[in-house]
Amino acid sequence: MVAAAGIPIVDVPLVSVGGGMGSFVTVDYLRIAGATTDRIRVLSDIDYPWQTYEYLTRVSQIPRPERIRSDSASRPDNIWGFPSYALAEAIHDRSLKPLRQVLVEPIWADYYTPRAGQVFTGLEREAKRIRYSDMLVKGQVRMVRRRKGGGYFTILTPPDAKPARRVAYRSQFVHLAVGYPGLKFLPELQAFRTENQDFYHVVSAYEDHEHVYDRLRAKQGVVLIRGGGIVASRVLQRLMDDRAKYNLSTEIVHLFRTYISGSHGPSPWMRRKGGNGWAYQGFNYPKSVWGGQLKAKMRRLEGDQRATEYKLMGGTNTPYRRRWQQQMNEGRAGGWYRVLAGTVEQMKVREDGMVISQVKTSQGVGEVAADFVIDCTGLEADISEHRVLADLLEHSGAGRNPVGRLDVERTFELRGTSSGTGVAYASGAATLGGYFPGVDTFLGLQIAAQEITDDLARRGFCPKIGPGRSVSQWLRWARNQQP
Amino acid sequence: MTPTLSGRIQTRIFLLAVVGGLITLVIVPVLPGSAPLGDKYRDGFLILLSVAVLGVLWELLYHFLMQWRWEKDWPTLFGLATGVPEGLLVWLLLSAGAVPGIVGHVGGAAFLIQFILIWLGVWLVANGPMRVPFIRWRFIGGRVW
Numbered sequence: 001m002v003a004a005a006g007i008p009i010v011d012v013p014l015v016s017v018g019g020g021m022g023s024f025v026t027v028d029y030l031r032i033a034g035a036t037t038d039r040i041r042v043l044s045d046i047d048y049p050w051q052t053y054e055y056l057t058r059v060s061q062i063p064r065p066e067r068i069r070s071d072s073a074s075r076p077d078n079i080w081g082f083p084s085y086a087l088a089e090a091i092h093d094r095s096l097k098p099l100r101q102v103l104v105e106p107i108w109a110d111y112y113t114p115r116a117g118q119v120f121t122g123l124e125r126e127a128k129r130i131r132y133s134d135m136l137v138k139g140q141v142r143m144v145r146r147r148k149g150g151g152y153f154t155i156l157t158p159p160d161a162k163p164a165r166r167v168a169y170r171s172q173f174v175h176l177a178v179g180y181p182g183l184k185f186l187p188e189l190q191a192f193r194t195e196n197q198d199f200y201h202v203v204s205a206y207e208d209h210e211h212v213y214d215r216l217r218a219k220q221g222v223v224l225i226r227g228g229g230i231v232a233s234r235v236l237q238r239l240m241d242d243r244a245k246y247n248l249s250t251e252i253v254h255l256f257r258t259y260i261s262g263s264h265g266p267s268p269w270m271r272r273k274g275g276n277g278w279a280y281q282g283f284n285y286p287k288s289v290w291g292g293q294l295k296a297k298m299r300r301l302e303g304d305q306r307a308t309e310y311k312l313m314g315g316t317n318t319p320y321r322r323r324w325q326q327q328m329n330e331g332r333a334g335g336w337y338r339v340l341a342g343t344v345e346q347m348k349v350r351e352d353g354m355v356i357s358q359v360k361t362s363q364g365v366g367e368v369a370a371d372f373v374i375d376c377t378g379l380e381a382d383i384s385e386h387r388v389l390a391d392l393l394e395h396s397g398a399g400r401n402p403v404g405r406l407d408v409e410r411t412f413e414l415r416g417t418s419s420g421t422g423v424a425y426a427s428g429a430a431t432l433g434g435y436f437p438g439v440d441t442f443l444g445l446q447i448a449a450q451e452i453t454d455d456l457a458r459r460g461f462c463p464k465i466g467p468g469r470s471v472s473q474w475l476r477w478a479r480n481q482q483p
Numbered sequence: 484m485t486p487t488l489s490g491r492i493q494t495r496i497f498l499l500a501v502v503g504g505l506i507t508l509v510i511v512p513v514l515p516g517s518a519p520l521g522d523k524y525r526d527g528f529l530i531l532l533s534v535a536v537l538g539v540l541w542e543l544l545y546h547f548l549m550q551w552r553w554e555k556d557w558p559t560l561f562g563l564a565t566g567v568p569e570g571l572l573v574w575l576l577l578s579a580g581a582v583p584g585i586v587g588h589v590g591g592a593a594f595l596i597q598f599i600l601i602w603l604g605v606w607l608v609a610n611g612p613m614r615v616p617f618i619r620w621r622f623i624g625g626r627v628w
Contacts, residue, residue, distance in 0.1 A: 073614075073621070080618060082611045104560055269550045281553070288555035291622045292485025447622050467616035474615045 002153055007168045012041045013461060014173040015154050017141045017388065019044020020052050022177025022428035022445050024123070024132065025076050029449040031130040031483045032079060032473045033462040040135045041169060043156050049132070050123050052179060057116055059208045060376075061234040064117035069230050069283060069319060072102050072112045074290075074443035077122035079450075080474055081443075085114035088122075110321045111282045129480055142166070143391040144174050150420020173461060175452065176406075176414070176426040178388055180440075182381035186226065189375050192347040192355075201355045202347070205231045205376040212372045213242055222251045224357060224368055226344075227376030228258065228278055233318045235376055236337075240327040243336075252337045253368050255359060257377075258316070259341030270312065276328065277339050279317040283441070286313055290443045299410060299435045307402040310437060316377075340368070347373070383430050392417065396424075403433030410435045411455040412448045423459065425452045484557045484609065486549075490625025491542040497627045498605040498613070499535045506604050507531050507597065514593040522586045527597060529584050533573050534601065541569055559610060566602040573598065 002009060014030070016023040023042050030040060046052060062068055073081035083091070086098040101112040127133070139156040147153055147170065154169040183206050185193065192202055203209035205227075215221065216239070223239060225232055236252065243250050260274035273280040288294040294313065301309055331337025342361035350356050354369045383405050384390040392398040392406075397416035401407040407415045408431045414424040427448035429440035438444035457464035465473070473483060486494065511527040512520060545565065549557055576582050577589055614621055 073611075080614045081621070082614045084611065087611070102559060103563075105558065106554075107558060107560070265553070270553065272553045286554040286556075288485035288624075290485065292490075292624050293487050293549075293555040295485075295622070296487050296624055450619065450622065465618055470618045471616050 002168045002170075007155070007166045009168045009170050010041075011170050013039045013171060014041070014175065014456075015152070015169045015171045016040065016042045016175040016177065017044075017144065017154060018042075018177035018179060018428070019046050019136065020049055020177060020179050020428075021076060021442070022179065022448075023175070024049035024127065025442075025445040026175055026177065026425075026427060026449040026452055027132065027135060028076075028126060028130055029079055029446070029453040029465075030456070030462055032477075033453050033457065033465050034469070034483070035462040037131050037134040039461075041171075042132070042136045043139060043141050043154060043169065044136060045138065045140050045159075047138075048124075049127065050120055054116070054120060056206060060205050060231045061238045062116050064115065064120065066116060066234075067113040068116050068119060070113055070119075070442050071283060071287070071290075072098075072114065074441070074446070075122065076119070076442045076445065077126035078477060079446060080470070080477075082474075085118060086112045089114065089118060092118075106282055111319060125480065126477075129477070130483055139167070141388055143388060144176065144396065144424065145391075146396050146417065146419035147422070151422035152419060152424060172422045173456065173459075174422075174424040176388070176392075176424065176430070177428045177445075178386055178430060180380055180429045181383050181386040181389065184379040184381045185375060186344075186377055186379065188344050188347055189226075189373070196349060198349065201349065201353075201371070202373045203375065205235050205374055206378065209374065212374065213238065215371070216248060216250050217242065217246055220249050220251075221371035222253065222354075222369065224355070224370035224373045225252060225254045225376060226257075226373065227316070227378065228256045228260070228318065229316045229376060229378060230318045231378055232376035233278075233321075233324055235374055237324060237327065240331065240337075249336070252331065253370060254337065254339045255344070255357075255368070256339065256341050257343055259339075266312070272317070273320065277341065278320075279315060280320040281317040282319050283438075284314070284317075285438050289313065289436075289438045290441075290447065295436065298437055301435075303402050306435075307433070310403055310433065313437065380429070386430070389430060392424075398424075401431075401433035405433045406430045408434045411451050413455065421459070423455070425455075427452065484559070484562060484625065485555065485621075486546075486557055487624030487626070488542070488546045490623065491546060492539055493627040494609060494613075494620075494625040495538045495542060496535055498609055499531060499538065499601070502604045502608050503531050503534070503601045504528075506600050510597055510600055514596060516587075516590050516593050518587040526585050526587065526589050529582060530573065530577070530589070530594065530597060531601065533576065533582050534569065534598070537572060537576075538569065541565065562609065563602075563606050566598075566606070570595075570598045570602065 019042050072084040072086040075081050086102040089098040101109045105111045139158040142155040144152055144154045151172045152174045156167050189202055256277040259277045260279045262275055263271050263273050265271035342359045344357045345360050346358040348356050355373055357368045359366050359368050398414050399407045399416050406426050408426055409415055412425045412427050414426045417424045431439050507527045511523050
């Protein structure tokens with residue numbers, strides 16, 4: 001039918017849809033397991049895997065010299081996590097400082113985390129090593145459908161295509177790593193932006209909002225920050241850094257929807273630190289989610305039990321970093337950093353250009369006037385907002401997990417979508433809520449990639465990585481030789 | 484490290500056997516003491532075995548202590564610092580003649596050198612190189628088999 005419609009068909013055993021970090025990490029694993037480049041195609045609308053990631057980190061105030069929130073051994077450019085980022089940095093800088101930090105973290109020092117620049121440099125090297133560009137096909141993926149004869153068709157529109165031109169990729173296996181379905185604003189912020197067509201005063205931290213910092217350098221102002229996660233921390237740091245660096249008198253009002261006043265949790269064995277509004281946690285989840293006790297526990301949970309556990313361990317949180325604590329303490333003492341707990345009922349622009357937010361707190365309703373509102377809540381859109389995922393849910397048997405995202409097996413096979421001997425897998429943010437929680441993180445993508453690679457090995461797509469292959473491939477990695 | 488209880492025990496036994504075994508094999512001939520080499524080896528491996536056997540009990544305690552940590556992780560320094568009480572206990576048992584099978588007298592210096600080298604070796608391998616041959620190890624709580 002596809003051929004009859006005049007759509008050219010390309011045969012390849014495995015297609016990865018997305019082309020971001022999720023595709024890269026999975027393809028890296030497969031290449032190391034022994035799959036050659038001609039057996040894999042990555043269909044993507046971006047030029048290199050870290051393009052979207054770098055954009056998002058940069059605008060949310062992590063430029064290359066700053067440090068991301070990721071563990072030393074979570075290296076998307078090195079499936080072994082050895083040498084860790086800390087060891088690599090120590091060797092590169094001829095400094096013992098990173099090693100001292102990983103030695104005493106997290107009790108006597110903050111968790112070591114790598115600089116964004118170091119991560120990107122490593123990714124570039126690994127992409128070249130596995131010849132990623134040989135597998136990359138640019139274009140917009142329209143849909144993934146099961147074939148009658150088994151396997152899948154993935155329909156792609158190449159970037160230079162005239163209307164209606166399509167290419168169909170016929171493959172036995174499909175891997176989906178399409179990233180975040182989209183960004184969602186808080187309803188009142190969305191309403192404000194739509195009604196006033198004002199994209200200047202109310203911004204999302206995930207969009208380029210450099211004009212806010214530029215304006216504050218030129219003229220004193222008040223900023224209202226919404227959210228209690230890592231991005232709120234970073235934006236605060238930027239405002240406070242600028243304040244100190246340029247001797248500004250910026251005032252910051254920080255609104256938490258849920259104010260955490262101290263340690264919290266259901267039992268002495270499950271108590272997370274918190275204070276001054278924040279819930280503190282080194283990484284997105286407790287560390288053992290990526291390999292220890294909590295990973296083993298979550299793997300056994302189903303339905304509501306799993307959803308409840310997700311709420312307990314996840315939620316909005318940020319790392320406790322000494323530098324941030326110091327800055328916030330100075331701000332509180334100086335009276336230029338104020339914290340509120342509540343929700344915003346309404347927003348409007350005053351004649352002088354200030355944005356007035358009507359804030360409902362436990363003490364009643366009050367008004368906050370600010371020059372800028374920065375939304376750091378990072379709400380994500382529903383998976384059905386993504387065209388390919390919506391199509392999968394509608395036509396290919398994919399379903400939702402207990403938290404509403406794509407339902408995957410422990411092997412990251414997309415439940416309900418098998419087609420003859422063909423299997424579809426999914427990894428990344430779209431699969432949050434599955435048997436493994438840390439899916440939208442570097443290490444989580446590697447865990448998913450390992451499960452997928454092992455499953456593909458069982459199905460004969462590639463050899464299984466045993467200790468011998470692992471060591472020999474690590475040596476090739478260390479010498480920067482192709483897998 | 485983010486071990487599970489079975490992972491802790493398996494990693495301990497495996498690394499003591501492989502890394503500890505190799506270190507013992509190499510270091511015993513140059514350890515201070517005038518006993519015949521055969522006796523020194525016998526004592527050296529019995530000490531290694533004691534660290535492993537007692538270690539399984541220690542791991543139960545560490546696992547219990549870890550339950551108070553929200554992250555359910557075992558920081559790198561804990562893995563190093565626990566060597567102090569563990570080494571002391573083995574030494575006390577040695578001094579009290581409570582380690583079965585020991586022939587002759589194990590000197591303090593010989594014990595200290597052997598124990599420290601084994602502990603450092605195992606700790607270093609567990610914190611990095613172990614992940615090279617065993618690519619799934621860190622994701623399954625440190626289980627080896």
